[in-house]
Amino acid sequence: xxxxxxxxxxxxxxxxxxxxxxxxxxxxxxxxxxxxxxxxxxxxxxxxxxxxxxxxxxxxxxxxxxxxxxxxxxxxxxxxxxxxxxxxxxxxxxxxxxxxxxxxxxxxxxxxxxxxxxxxxxxxxxxxxxxxxxxxxxxxxxxxxxxxxxxxxxxxxxxxxxxxxxxxxxxxxxxxxxxxxxxxxxxxxxxxxxxxxxxxxxxxxxxxxxxxxxxxxxxxxxxxxxxxxxxxxxxxxxxxxxxxxxxxxxxxxxxxxxxxxxxxxxxxxxxxxxxxxxxxxxxxxxxxxxxxxxxxxxxxxxxxxxxxxxxxxxxxxxxxxxxxxxxxxxxxxxxxxxxxxxxxxxxxx
Numbered sequence: 001x002x003x004x005x006x007x008x009x010x011x012x013x014x015x016x017x018x019x020x021x022x023x024x025x026x027x028x029x030x031x032x033x034x035x036x037x038x039x040x041x042x043x044x045x046x047x048x049x050x051x052x053x054x055x056x057x058x059x060x061x062x063x064x065x066x067x068x069x070x071x072x073x074x075x076x077x078x079x080x081x082x083x084x085x086x087x088x089x090x091x092x093x094x095x096x097x098x099x100x101x102x103x104x105x106x107x108x109x110x111x112x113x114x115x116x117x118x119x120x121x122x123x124x125x126x127x128x129x130x131x132x133x134x135x136x137x138x139x140x141x142x143x144x145x146x147x148x149x150x151x152x153x154x155x156x157x158x159x160x161x162x163x164x165x166x167x168x169x170x171x172x173x174x175x176x177x178x179x180x181x182x183x184x185x186x187x188x189x190x191x192x193x194x195x196x197x198x199x200x201x202x203x204x205x206x207x208x209x210x211x212x213x214x215x216x217x218x219x220x221x222x223x224x225x226x227x228x229x230x231x232x233x234x235x236x237x238x239x240x241x242x243x244x245x246x247x248x249x250x251x252x253x254x255x256x257x258x259x260x261x262x263x264x265x266x267x268x269x270x271x272x273x274x275x276x277x278x279x280x281x282x283x284x285x286x287x288x289x290x291x292x293x294x295x296x297x298x299x300x301x302x303x304x305x306x307x308x309x310x311x312x313x314x315x316x317x318x319x320x321x322x323x324x325x326x327x328x329x330x331x332x333x334x335x336x337x338x339x340x341x342x343x344x345x346x347x348x349x
Contacts, residue, residue, distance in 0.1 A: 002343045003307040003317045003334050007327050009041045010299035010320040014062035020071075022318065023173065023294035025063050026285045026306045028076040028277055029056060032121050039323045049080075049119050050111055053128050059299060060129055066297065070173045073134065073166040074285035076142065076277070077122045079158075082113040122162040129166060138165040141261045142281060148266075163262070163281070178287040180255040258284065269303055271329050277305035283313065290315050304330025308337050 006013045030037070030044030032052045037044075043059075046052040063073060113119055130136040140163040147159035201211060267278045282305055290296050292314050298306035301319030303326060310317035311334060321327040331344055 001311050001314055001316050002345065003304075003311055003319065004345045005301065005304070005307070005319045005321065005327050005330055007321055007324055009322055010059055011062065013320045014059070014066060014299060017066045017297075017318070019065055020068050021295065022066050022071065022297045023068055023291060023315075024072045024074065024286070024289035025067065025297045025299070026074045026282055026289070027298045027300050028302070029059070029300045031078045032080045032119070034078075034080070037323055042322060048111055049113070049121060049124065052121070053124050056125055057128050057132050060134070061132060063297070063299060064134065064168055067168045068173075069169055070171060071168045072137075072172050072174070072289040073164075073168075074289060075125075075129075075164045075166065076161060076281070077125055077164070078161045079121050080119045082117040082119055083115055122164070126162075126164050126166075129164075134166040134168070135170060135172075136164065137167055138260060139163075140165065143261055143263045144266055145263055146265045163285075173289065173291060175288050175291070176257060177255075179258045179284040181258050183254055183256045258288075269333075271303065271333065276303045279305055279309050279312075282306055282309040286310055286313050286315060301330055302326055304334050308334045311338050 030042065032044055032046070032049055034044060036042075043055055044052065046055060060073065060075075067073070126136055126139070142161045142163050144159045144161070147157055150157045203209070203211065262281065262284070264278050264281045267276070269276045286296055286306075286309055290310075293316075295316045295318065296306060296310045297318045297320075299320045301307065301321040304319060307317040307319045307330060319327075319330060321330065335344055
């Protein structure tokens with residue numbers, strides 16, 4: 001597989017990519033007010049949240065153009081707190097945490113933010129993209145079991161971020177089975193219990209069709225479409241299982257649809273001073289959103305996690321990175337991971 005790294009401002013580089021030429025986009029843009037990367041043209045240091053959102057809408061409008069009609073966008077974005085005026089909080093404009101305070105000048109109070117307000121950047125961006133033509137399909141919670149400690153005393157420590165699934169059209173490629181997860185052990189035990197030996201619970205007054213019992217092995221209770229529970233199994237609603245014509249059908253795989261809360265630990269990367277995507281967060285996005293042999297794009301490539309995971313999963317990738325130093329980091333990282341099989345190319349815009 002090929003990972004192509006293009007250096008330059010993503011707003012310029014995207015314009016050079018043909019229409020409908022990639023399958024999906026997986027990305028994490030700079031967060032508002034988080035960090036000064038020391039590169040001209042960087043996004044994230046706009047004077048106000050409104051200007052930040054406007055710039056992001058412009059970028060993802062181009063992303064939508066280069067996506068196939070059945071393409072998807074998987075967008076990780078964190079929030080910011082409004083702080084006092086006078087610049088960005090932290091040494092040299094940097095913070096080690098991805099929970100941060102963006103200091104907003106007094107003349108930006110017209111946007112409605114008071115010091116200490118949670119700005120709501122993720123949903124502001126999601127709604128703006130929807131208004132611009134994207135289909136906002138789902139908010140996924142990235143739950144962090146190892147969040148960055150915070151010294152705050154008047155709120156909880158932030159331990160999650162948002163991952164939004166957006167699509168170019170109402171119908172799009174989504175490989176549900178590729179990211180299915182095992183059904184819970186409690187469900188297996190419940191469905192495998194011996195129902196016939198249970199006394200059951202009383203029904204409401206007036207009901208005469210017997211006591212209520214759990215559903216499990218040997219109990220042929222059916223649901224719309226003719227499906228029936230089977231011992232230790234759940235229901236499979238996928239198209240491959242015949243949902244389109246049969247409704248719910250027995251799931252003989254022991255798997256279920258992936259839930260919308262993903263518990264993924266953050267992972268340090270010694271070559272980069274900034275927080276990087278954990279590969280485990282990117283993997284289900286690519287598995288579900290891009291067919292094998294397809295093309296993934298990341299307009300904010302950073303240390304190259306999207307390209308690294310795409311290569312592992314037999315997908316091509318186009319990464320766009322403004323900072324030449326980070327582009328070099330991504331090349332070394334992906335090359336070391338893929339070894340002799342790496343096929344890397346790159347150019348400056």
